[in-house]
Amino acid sequence: MTDSDDADVTRDAAEQAAQKLDALLVRLDEALAVMARAPAFAKPGKVPRVLDTARRVMLQDGGCAAVAARAEAIEQAGVFAGSDWATPQILIPSLSRIALRSAEADLVVIEALSELRLLAVSQAWFLHPLMSSEQAHHYLTQVLALNLEMLFSPPGEAERAQQGRLAQVPRNLFRYLAETIGYEHVIDQLIDEIWRIQQQRPIQVDMVKHMITQIAVCRGSGDINWGGSGQGADRLVSSLYGPTQATREDPGLEEYQRRLDSMDVTALQYEASGFARAMHDTGLVSPYHAMMLRHLPEQSDHLLAECLGLSATGRDCLLCYRELVHALIDAAVHPDTAQAVYGLALMLERGILYQAPVAPALWRQLRLPLSAAAEQRLVRTFGDAVPPASRLLEGVLCMMGLPLGVGQGNNPTCQSARALSMWACNDPDYLLQMVAWAARDDEIIMHFEGQSISSRESAGGVATEVPVDLDPVSLLVVPHLDRIYAEMGRRCLGREGDPHRWVNPEFHGWWSGRGFRINVDVATGLLHELEDFLRHFYAAYHPYYNGNQPLIHPQPAGIAVTDSAARFIGWHAITLLRVTLDPSGNMRAYFYNPNNDSGQDWGDGVVVKTAGNGEHFGEASLPFEQFASRLYIFHYDPLEYGEPAQVSQEELDRVIGYVHRSWGATRLPAGALQAEDGVPTPQ
């Protein structure tokens, strides 16, 4: 495919999207006109059509702006009449959180419409009889501050399970709100949120970069009185736009190249350490940094190590594999793929190049011809500013450097994301093999109990739509893995018990224990031998009960995810990484959650932490008891396994209490306690 074809593809897509929006707006206007004409008693019957059409409009790019432009017509038609939204002066900002996360489409949409209407009021696009533009503005800044995470992360498990496609509506809404009323009103919360996200070191940082750019724009416009706010913004903005002496005023790439050309070694060294500090502080890489790295190989490896911020381990690795590193920099590091620098630095630090197959596998990656399908997918998602092979290589370096930064995007493919992360941790050359198969052959073949499974021949996977919101490696590999995973599940149909027992070890790798425990009875969905399950889990994983043996390989485990009210949401795949004492002396479980943001409130006081308790970048953590209370599946090695642990009844009762107060509340087996009505179906 040539560059001009790619450009055509992008342009056509944009044109189609615009046409689609126009067609939907015609329908929205019609629905509003019908409603406006209707006599008062018939209006309620016209609302569903307006709401449903508005929902579809708001799913499109530019849809929220178009709805805001019709705010007065929406109000006049009587969409809010007879509801709380008819009197916006009494609306409570914190309730917006609940409404926008509802599974009920109409509730989400009417809340969004109300927000957009108030935005129009705040911008004085129309006069509301009950609310001044200042009041509306104040209300919206509160709503925005309360829902900031919507600006960053794709939907989490809870939203995906309950809202599906609908979850995109509040996201589009908040982007538009923030862009229109300005970020300066929520700048403090925004900065905190960016730091919280970046502490998890995700591979995908596009949204974070977008937000930082918005902050920079806010700061750039002189007419805003910052007052005391905006502390901490400097580091974020400068890490992207001016991390060093010579880039401080964001001189532009061409000008910076000229400056580099005339620098002596001392000046270069000064620049290099500036870049490295900024990068390791924030996890973000400035395009200038990429430029400098491309400039340096002509200089010395010492400067290169300085510029990557390497420790002794990383420097050794760089010196051993200098030719490979230079080749990687040449192919993967461009101002448009600056994050590759961070991936490279951390990969060197991990020392995985010393595993014999990794370096040759990277040489293969450097020369890997991509299939047309792979090229097309990369270009569609990331554009054609750099060749698709470079984009993929950036993704490979980032995944090898930040195995816990893999996110599943807004897709139900937690198992595939978990597998990628696990391989990057534990078996990096196997990951590179997968990438080669997927990118070059557009096919992956895995084996299940001796029979081969081809991703090409397998029918649909868990995801119904082709995912697009992923890092370059996941983008190419996940669709294959997802189909294979689903096919393995299909081959277990008819077996008694939970299919993960067989699928997990075959899918992830030999180190996933063949021993398997589950505390839910698959047929009834009720809790099953919970205490026994917990005793075995303690025996296998808790250092006080397993002979103080640290966890060796990352292990797949299954979690019953609950929402902040501790209600059951769904089953979710995670990786158990470490169980150890945290800095304050409590036993903690550290795990990887393929979700994009691991900091989640699971209700009943169970709040997953991502920093401050000895977590490595990308790890989530919970006190061991709380973790055990959300666990429903784990694997173990039956040969390295002792007696069920002599855990004190008191401790077990605490864990069981957490279970019974959350996802286990409706799953109590008859006889144990009163069972609630309705047996939930196992999934």
Place this chain on the structure above:
Amino acid sequence: MKKDPNKGFVALLGWSLNAVEAAESFDRRYVVVAPDWAEEYCQQHDIPYVPWNFERLNDRSMEIAQTLKDMGVDVAIPLFEETVEWAGAINSALLNNPRLLGQAMLMRDKSLMKRRAQLGGIRVGIFEEAHDRDDVIRFLKRVNQTLLKLDGDPNDPIHLKAFDKAGCLGHRVIRTPDEVDAIPDEEFPSLMESHLDGWEFAVEAWIHDGKIRFLNISEYVSLGYSVFVPASPELESYRPQIRSQIEKLVKTFDIEFGFIHPEYFVTSDSEMYFGEVAYRPPGFKVFELLERVYGFNAYHALILSFDPKTTEEEITGFFPKEVEDADGYAGCFGVYPRRRVVSRLEIPAETEDHPYFESHELTPPQQETVTKRTAFGTHWGLMYFRGEDSDTLKTLLKHQEDLDFYV
């Protein structure tokens, strides 16, 4: 809307929010005649209202006619199958024309209706009345004997329709004697008809002064599932023949005013067969579809065609040109859950993203277990589509049958 005292005063028989809404926004005075459960709503919203419980005609029937007459009502308009004979009775009093009651009774009895059509020289399929299950088995056998089927050949189906129910309610297709056992007692007596292989369609015709003022052809894609208007160019090519069929029908049934909704078959040799005719608005929201493509309110048209004070200029000026003035094609699809257990409403992305998709009236499921459909049953809600090309629309409507809306 401001009411014009020089124009007619109509009574709407039965409760239909869409009809009331249309009447409210039209220049005729109106009153709703409906069971007393509608009273509170009407009072709340200032809707003119007379309470009446429609049961079988009885000796109190004169009472409602007198009440309406005293109010100055000119004509009664039936909105549902069950109010058709009431309209006949009331109108024969209001308009001083006793024949109207007889005409209404014909419309309410599918068997009488067919005989009358036959007498008027209109082609109908083979039909008979059934009083019990034995009648049905006999008819099934006879029809298939006539078709020279041997024992063991698959039977041609027959259709069974309750005498006095609207549309697809109580409509069953019977292929084997076993299926006869599943018919409940209360569906007898009913009408049996031979099956006609062909193209089924419906007509909506507004009549005033004995003349057809607007004739729409509604094309069924799948009976009980989907319909669109105006009909595709292929079916519209039969319009002259269809129009002359309807004229024959109007004459045979002696219809001077109002609205009829007959159903026909065209067989492969271009022969038209009369199915049945109703003297009330059609189900499946064809009125809504007409408004979406032609822009006129079909209930306004209904009121106009019934009102004896409607002038010739007014009614000729009201209607657009058939087919020519239609802006594209509008169709709807009735959703039935396909799974036995459902938990939520989820409109398939391919449907929602289709440029023809307009809106839907589906609501989240009220119960988890789906009752098995017996006869054609009632759909759970409609999906509306509109677009420029009738073939695309047809394929799209047909395709919806293979999708799950409730999962």
